[in-house]
Amino acid sequence: MNLDAFAKLCADHGVQVVEIDLTQSLAPQGPFDVIVHKLSDVIVEAEHDNQSQQLLANFQSYVSAHPSTVIVDPLPAMTQLLDRFASYRLMSKLHNSLRDWRICSPPYLEIHSDTDLPSIQEAVRNQDLSFPLICKTRVAHGSLSHEMSLIFSVGNLADIHPPCVLQSFVNHGAILHKVFVIGDKHFCVERPSLKNFPSGPCDRKTIFFNSHQVSKPESSSDLTALDEKMPCLPPPSSEAIAALVRELRLQLGMALFGVDVIINIRTHTLTVIDINIFPGYEGVPQFFSSLLSHIQSVLNKPSSTDLQDTDSLTTGGPSTTTTNL
Incomplete structure (x- = not known):
């Protein structure tokens, strides 16, 4: 982002923006009223990299010592979205809470380790997954998280690389709807997506692809x-999208995230296929002003401890604050 x-937009509204250097102690760089961050790379790399562990420790040390600083978004909330096992369990719960809106997510299966192929094949049958299957890495962030595959038969399950998620592929007319959430606002942007494939197993070879390249605007x-x-599919219901966003914000306790949804060509059901941390917001012209509005609303909230209930926030007058992006 620019x-x-x-920073110029914020300065015009009395908000000072400072870029934090995580390699240095944060205390002399502050104090901060709000910190906006995208530490997902650091969190993922901290599992195996000492330098990233230190950067994360510096950040967490400051947050612990300054409980009044508002963090957008809280690290525990972000961490669950880095793990597709955790986020897909959350998505599967939407069936019940959003049943009246005809919102669902496809059947899926967690593959934890390199087990024998017959066991994976049996698990696919037991979970009532249908071919083709889309295979995604367990880690939901970084370049490797975009490397996916389409599997068309039981035999081709040998092509997967655990840990990963297998998800029934839903034909959706090659249209992906990306929902971008910024506090109590959300925006829906249409993107290209995978074409339709015949349902059921076939002898087609596994297709390996990069989802980032497939669903870019261009x-x-x-x-x-x-x-x-393809007959034109109806656009997603604005009321259903709003209900979905409200439910996810409640469940996640987050303000900055994205949701990938598709429309099932057969049932016209709104289908959630992924949730993303702090997405790129490409195609959202109001991103900067909406982000500033959310920061102001957090600053003007009587109590900043309940980050989940941001629907009731109101934007007040100019405030003097320091925030990091």
Whole structure:
């Protein structure tokens, strides 16, 4: 993001923006009223990298010593979205809480380790997954998280690399709806997506692809070109999207995230296929002003301890604060 442009917008509203250097002690760089961050890379790398562990420790040390500083978003909330096992369990619960809106998520299976192929095949049958299957890495952040595959038969389950998630592929007319959430505001942007495939197992070889390349705004790929004439699908209901966002904000306790949804071409059901940490917000022209509005609302909230209930926030007048992006 263009940090200079955002800093100028904030300065015009009495908000001072400072870029934090995590390699140094945070205390002399502060004090901070609000810290906006995307530490997902650091959290993932801290599992195996000593330098990243130290950066994270510096951050957590400051947060512990300054409980009044508002963190957007809390690290525990972000951490659960870095693990597709955790986020998909959350998605599966949407069936009950959002049943009236006809919102669901596809059946899925967690593959924890390199077990024998017959055991994986049996688990797929027991979970009522349907071919083709889409395979995704367990870690939901970083370049490798975009490397996915489409599996068309039981035999081709040998192509997976655990730990990973297997998810029934839902035909959706090659259209992905990316929902970008910024506090109590959300925006829906249409992107290209995977084309339709015949349902059921077949002898087609596994297709390996990068989802980042397939669903970019300017993407052009054989994988997104429909083989047949598709009747226009209805756009997602704005009321259903709003209900979905409210429920996820309640469950996640987060203000900055994205949701990938598709429309099932057969049932027209709104189907949630992924949740993303602090997405790129490409195609959202109001991002800077919406982010500033959320920061102001957090600062003007009587009690900043309940970060989950940001629907009731109101934007007040200019405040003097320091925040990091």
